Amino acid sequence: MTEMMATRDAYGQALVELGRQMDKIVVLDADLSKSTKTALFAEKFPLRFFNIGISEADMMGTAAGLAASGYIPFTSTFGVFATGRVYDQIRNTIAYTKLNVKIVASHTGITVGEDGASHQALEDIALMRVLPNMMVVVPADGRQTYQAVKAVARYEGPIYLRLGRPKVPQVIPAGLFFELGKAQLLKEGKDLAYLAAGITVKPSLEAARILESQGIDAAVVNVHTIKPLDEELLLQVAKKTGALVTVEEHSVIGGLGGAVTELISEHHPVPIIRIGINDTFGESGTPEALLKKYGLTSENLVNAGQAVVQKKRQLSC
Amino acid sequence: MPVISATAIEELKLKAKKLRKDVISMIYRAASGHPGGALSALDILIVLYYTVMNIDPKNYLDIERDRLVLSKGHACPALYAVLADRGFFPSDWLDFLRKIDSPLQGHPDMRRIPGIEMSTGSLGQGLSAANGMALAARLDGSRRRVYVILGDGEIQEGQVWEAAMTAAHYRLDNLTAFLDYNGLQIDGWIRDVKSLEPLAEKWRAFGWHVLEVDGHDYTSLLEIIDRAHFHKGAPTMIIAHTVKGKGISFMENQADWHGRAPNKEEYVQALAELEK
Numbered sequence: 052m053t054e055m056m057a058t059r060d061a062y063g064q065a066l067v068e069l070g071r072q073m074d075k076i077v078v079l080d081a082d083l084s085k086s087t088k089t090a091l092f093a094e095k096f097p098l099r100f101f102n103i104g105i106s107e108a109d110m111m112g113t114a115a116g117l118a119a120s121g122y123i124p125f126t127s128t129f130g131v132f133a134t135g136r137v138y139d140q141i142r143n144t145i146a147y148t149k150l151n152v153k154i155v156a157s158h159t160g161i162t163v164g165e166d167g168a169s170h171q172a173l174e175d176i177a178l179m180r181v182l183p184n185m186m187v188v189v190p191a192d193g194r195q196t197y198q199a200v201k202a203v204a205r206y207e208g209p210i211y212l213r214l215g216r217p218k219v220p221q222v223i224p225a226g227l228f229f230e231l232g233k234a235q236l237l238k239e240g241k242d243l244a245y246l247a248a249g250i251t252v253k254p255s256l257e258a259a260r261i262l263e264s265q266g267i268d269a270a271v272v273n274v275h276t277i278k279p280l281d282e283e284l285l286l287q288v289a290k291k292t293g294a295l296v297t298v299e300e301h302s303v304i305g306g307l308g309g310a311v312t313e314l315i316s317e318h319h320p321v322p323i324i325r326i327g328i329n330d331t332f333g334e335s336g337t338p339e340a341l342l343k344k345y346g347l348t349s350e351n352l353v354n355a356g357q358a359v360v361q362k363k364r365q366l367s368c
Numbered sequence: 369m370p371v372i373s374a375t376a377i378e379e380l381k382l383k384a385k386k387l388r389k390d391v392i393s394m395i396y397r398a399a400s401g402h403p404g405g406a407l408s409a410l411d412i413l414i415v416l417y418y419t420v421m422n423i424d425p426k427n428y429l430d431i432e433r434d435r436l437v438l439s440k441g442h443a444c445p446a447l448y449a450v451l452a453d454r455g456f457f458p459s460d461w462l463d464f465l466r467k468i469d470s471p472l473q474g475h476p477d478m479r480r481i482p483g484i485e486m487s488t489g490s491l492g493q494g495l496s497a498a499n500g501m502a503l504a505a506r507l508d509g510s511r512r513r514v515y516v517i518l519g520d521g522e523i524q525e526g527q528v529w530e531a532a533m534t535a536a537h538y539r540l541d542n543l544t545a546f547l548d549y550n551g552l553q554i555d556g557w558i559r560d561v562k563s564l565e566p567l568a569e570k571w572r573a574f575g576w577h578v579l580e581v582d583g584h585d586y587t588s589l590l591e592i593i594d595r596a597h598f599h600k601g602a603p604t605m606i607i608a609h610t611v612k613g614k615g616i617s618f619m620e621n622q623a624d625w626h627g628r629a630p631n632k633e634e635y636v637q638a639l640a641e642l643e644k
Binding site for chain 1: 431435437477478479485486487488489490493494495496497498499500501502503504505507508526527530531533534537538
């Protein structure tokens with residue numbers, strides 16, 4: 052059986068290791084340290100942990116001040132509070148200043164689950180992506196998160212790292228290492244390509260396997276860095292396959308689908324279908340029930356894959 | 369209290385005249401900017417940058433320097449005038465305030481201007497950043513100090529009070545805040561728009577050591593800053609009673625001069641007043 056791990060758990064563990072290696076790392080939280088898993092760091096390094104209380108705006112500004120003094124602050128809370136709630140603070144005091152602040156959202160997307168729409172960040176990638184100087188990273192599983200957190204710590208500049216609440220299986224092969232800005236071709240294919248991020252990598256791989264039995268050869272790319280996009284690899288895949296399906300646990304507007312569509316339409320137009328949340332808020336339910344209801348399943352991805360291939364064929368007629 | 373002679377105070381007053389001219393000239397040439405709040409905060413900046421703060425313009429990134437965050441970023445012409453005069457950057461930069469390709473942006477940009485410790489302009493955010501700097505100083509085991517200047521209208525922003533709680537909770541006694549209490553905001557008198565009173569009691573209730581001072585009286589400012597430095601276990605808020613547009617008769621206490629530049633005639637009159 053595949054090992055299950057929540058990306059936020061991997062984050063908590065990686066922070067502890069980084070805390071030992073890098074004495075400039077400090078961690079800030081806004082009263083959610085048990086959920087965001089920064090409590091692990093707090094326990095080991097109490098003097099380098101600051102609970103700012105339920106004051107996310109203040110947390111971002113405090114982190115900026117620490118970064119301006121040479122520290123490497125990681126700030127953690129849920130995705131809705133880490134982005135939209137503090138947008139102006141991030142825009143003016145972190146992105147504009149290009150300060151070395153790491154914004155790590157532990158609960159994002161529809162799989163936040165039972166807490167419902169108020170707590171399900173479905174627009175956070177879009178918000179962060181349009182800010183100059185901001186990098187946006189969405190790891191696919193626990194191991195990749197562990198590697199990503201370490202890469203993020205060593206990168207100088209503001210980064211939004213998008214993690215998730217539920218336990219997820221390992222999908223990235225152990226030997227495939229994370230590199231900021233480098234998308235990962237997980238499966239070759241010539242008929243279409245799934246471009247996925249985060250927990251949607253797994254159903255994309257499953258969909259590709261199902262299509263294979265139908266004689267359709269689908270590639271799968273893990274686009275863990277949404278900004279900057281790995282333009283070289285994505286264009287290469289677009290040229291080879293001529294049909295793309297973007298898959299994300301986020302609005303189809305402004306996130307991975309938006310970013311890919313901007314790139315592809317400008318440089319190598321091919322049919323694209325964007326799978327994600329269709330411009331709507333979420334709701335309460337189990338993560339599994341929500342993923343099903345909102346179409347983030349391998350079955351739905353198979354349908355999208357068939358449809359995009361159909362589109363490609365119609366265009367070439 | 370730092371030893372400062374009557375002569376030194378007179379020198380600061382002369383300096384203030386020169387810097388007020390710089391502020392007015394800068395805004396006149398830019399044909400936009402915020403003279404009122406710049407002139408109300410200027411004397412606080414003068415006391416800090418010419419007598420109090422440990423800074424070295426030639427080594428302006430020295431880790432041990434004291435920090436100042438101008439949270440009311442729109443008052444930056446005052447800070448630009450002071451930084452140029454202290455040698456952080458060439459004085460001729462002042463000629464290009466708010467012009468294309470100029471380092472001197474309409475609101476302070478730490479990435480373009482030596483001596484600017486934090487980019488500000490969107491109100492309510494400077495105290496949080498100053499808290500972060502004060503926490504960093506403590507982590508470093510350093511005696512360096514952090515100063516922050518808040519606008520009075522600015523503290524209507526909720527984030528200020530989040531930050532006020534943080535500073536008190538972490539007992540940031542290496543942090544000294546100034547409230548430039550000139551009583552006016554863009555739409556008029558603060559008491560009419562949204563009152564701040566009882567102001568000192570608010571900050572005390574938030575756990576701060578609170579002092580009040582005439583924000584244009586150098587001797588009093590020096591004495592009160594000294595008291596702030598010696599207070600342990602809590603951050604200090606110095607409520608500085610100031611006059612918006614201080615030093616230019618027709619700008620004083622006028623909300624209209626919050627954010628407009630003088631025309632030629634007004635400019636000439638302002639300079640003439642400062643020559644007296």
